Amino acid sequence: MDSRSLPVAATAALIFFSVIALSAGTAIVEHTFVVTQVTMTHLCKDTLVTVVNGQLPGPAIEVTEGDSIAVHVVNKSPFNLTIHWHGVRQLLNCWADGVPMITQRPILPDHNFTYRFDASGQEGTLWWHAHVPCLRATIHGILIIRPRHGAISYPFPKPHKEIPIIIGEWWDLEDLGQVDRHLRHYVADDYFKASTINAKLGDLYNCSGVVEEAYKLDLEPGKTYLLRVLNAALFSEYYLKIAGHKFIVVAGDANYVSPYTTDTIAIAPGQTFDALVVADASPGRYYMVAMPNQPPKPDYQSPVLPTRGVLQYSNGAGGNQPGDVPMSPEMPDNHNHMLSFYFHGNLTSLHHPRHLPVPKRIDERLFITLGLGSVCRQGQSCERGAESDEVIVVATMNNISYELPTVSRPLLEAHYQNPSNIDWLQELPDVPPRVFNFTDNSLIPTGPKEEQLEPTSKAALARRFRYGAVVDVVFQSTSMLQSESNPMHLHGHDMFVLAQGSGNYDMERDVAKYNLVNPPLVNTVLVPRLGWVAVRFIADNPGVWYMHCHFEFHQSMGMIALFIVEDGPTANTSLPSPPVDFLTYGDDNNLMPDEYYL
Incomplete structure (x- = not known):
């Protein structure tokens, strides 16, 4: 793909995704990511936010194991950027990993680039995000790889629905690169204003008496839901709880785990967890709360900024009334780091055809x-x-x-x-x-x-x-x-x-x-x-x-x-040559190192 900018009409026409079926049952899934700035209003302030296709979170990529993916990135923002496909193995495909000046030159404003990679040998929840300082706060989205065996073949009961739960932060800065520049000089002046679930701040936040919108999920009694939980935040690990319900954790980072029942998920930035939730509580409304944790004093104490969404039962007699106050979960102390320690320590791999044996030899x-x-x-x-x-x-x-x-x-x-x-x-x-x-x-x-x-x-x-x-x-x-x-x-x-x-x-x-x-x-x-x-x-x-x-x-x-x-000893164990449309700018070496990244 030409590295120069696309005509405006062509750019508008490319805001789509398509699936091209191949004879072997796999497909080429194509998306176009147009990166622009849009104005969003929260907490009584208009903020110019850099996003993909005008939305936050960005578009979900949903594929079947074995599919190939092509993402055409059109950079209409004022920033240099790359996109990293977080957790994708990129076997023999380091060129598509998306780290500026490590694997590629950044995509300059009014330029475009196509990433091509395979979703082979992996199943579960991954994600994508900008890999430039702090822009991943608003340039991110979920990447779901479903099993190829049959229509749906999970090593757990088939869920009624699959629901992305993306934990993030709301920043009211128009230039998030400022945060990075301050951090590199140890200037701790910047902090996010609220935590979010699927980009909703929730009703803990209000401005001039107007309560912020909360994420809402309607449940059918007795049904099982698969929550695909992702922490896209910049600064915090989070504790996630739902009043009156438990999680059955079944996967992490696109690898199946032995089903683990818990009332709290501890999830750090970059991690993903898949968890089943059974709608078996009494009909009514229940808060889902995501709360950042932090170390206790004498560490620096940052503001505690939780967020909450609402799970509400449909068709439930006596429940789901607009005036009902949702039930709240009892949240742990935000300094309780041992809760995270035990959550992660209790996870083990599930015996599965994709389960790899642990190598015993150490080099x-x-x-x-x-x-x-x-x-x-x-x-x-x-x-x-x-x-x-x-x-x-x-x-x-x-x-x-x-x-x-x-x-x-x-x-x-x-x-x-x-x-x-x-x-x-x-x-x-x-x-x-x-x-x-x-x-x-x-x-x-x-x-x-x-x-x-x-x-x-x-x-x-x-x-x-x-x-x-x-x-x-x-x-x-x-x-x-x-x-x-x-x-x-x-x-x-x-x-x-x-x-x-x-x-x-x-x-x-x-x-x-x-x-x-x-x-x-x-x-x-x-x-x-x-x-x-x-x-x-x-x-x-x-x-x-x-x-x-x-x-x-x-x-x-x-x-x-x-x-x-x-490189290994054979062509199949060696880094192949770069793709024919690998991003280059000729002999343009007039950028300073920081400008490649920012």
Whole structure:
């Protein structure tokens, strides 16, 4: 597709999707995403919002396993952007992963680009979002892959309906890139104004006495509903509850799990969960509440901004009357991080034809600490401490903060042409440079002990893996200047979650806890607050892949590394050449690195 802009008439005609059937029973599903700015009004303020096809959330992509997908992105916004297909394996297709200046040049304003990828070997709920700083707050949507066996073949009772539940945030900023720019300089001036369910703020919010609209779901008594729950927020993990009902969690990150009954779903940014809800309560109206959690003091305390929608029974005698006050669930304390710890720890994989055995051989081991540090604004020496004007606070992996490389072409392109072209990337070390009590609460506030440990460095951080290597990674959250959890997302791969724990990881003690029988398989793993998680993955997808925290503040501050998987010995195990319509701008190298991203 020509990288220049489309005529206006053609752009209008392309706001559609189509399905082209193929002889083998699969199909090519096409969508056109026109990215524009529209005015939305909430909380008595008009805000210019960047969205796809004029809607928030953006259009759902619904396919059957084995289908091919083509998405034509027409950028009519003022921002450079790319789209990432979150959780899609992109096997031998790193070119379509959608990370600016890693896998492609960004799509400039008044330009267009087509993404092509397959929905093969995966079933369940994934999503798509802009992969430029903070724009994913409004440029996102759900991606549903249904089983191919028969009309509908789930390993659980067929639901009456499938309902997307997309948790997000409402920002009243017209330039969300401002949030990223502030975060990169540790200026904490920006915060969202409300939480949302399917872009509705809900009746906890009002302006001049006018209550905001809430998301509403009508239920038929006795029916079973499949909720496809997605956390598209930038800043918070959420607790989700429905008064008078329970969830049966059946999948996470497009991988089936053993059915797990709970009254609360804990979902971090980037994660998806599929959960059955049976409409078996007394006829009436019930609140569904999504509440962000956060670490307790001495961490910074952000405003608690929950949202709620309404589930209401139809055909229920004595229920569903307009004046009825819905029943509210009893919500947990927003500082109760152990609720999240136990929710994630109770998940196991379901025995299923797509269930993969856990590889027993281990080729490489990494121990990666996650936390904050600081770099001097000028020179090598400066006064430390988060309150110092001489430092910039950064987020780190093994005490190194990712820095945007100064490049004139995407790293994947350079790697494909000659792997030695990117030998200058700094290697992510196997272990952190210093060993200390990583979860010492006294390190959260600025003080003499913390100031000795916070100096760090910035670099374009990467780690190379030979094709087929089995890699064990232990992510250790730390208390350096904060005690947040960390939702770590690996592009192009799924990870077996072998174990998690509180406090500091101890290999001699904790390896015995590893679940090598039925661990959950995820693309985004939540590293618990002041704790650790052990994962294992197979480096079987050649390319340059992003590994990063899905909290936007941690990503903007540098909690990123590149995982580079080398080619295998055959054409079928090697990165293919770029697509013929791969996005290029000739010899246009006049953009500064930040401009590629913003």
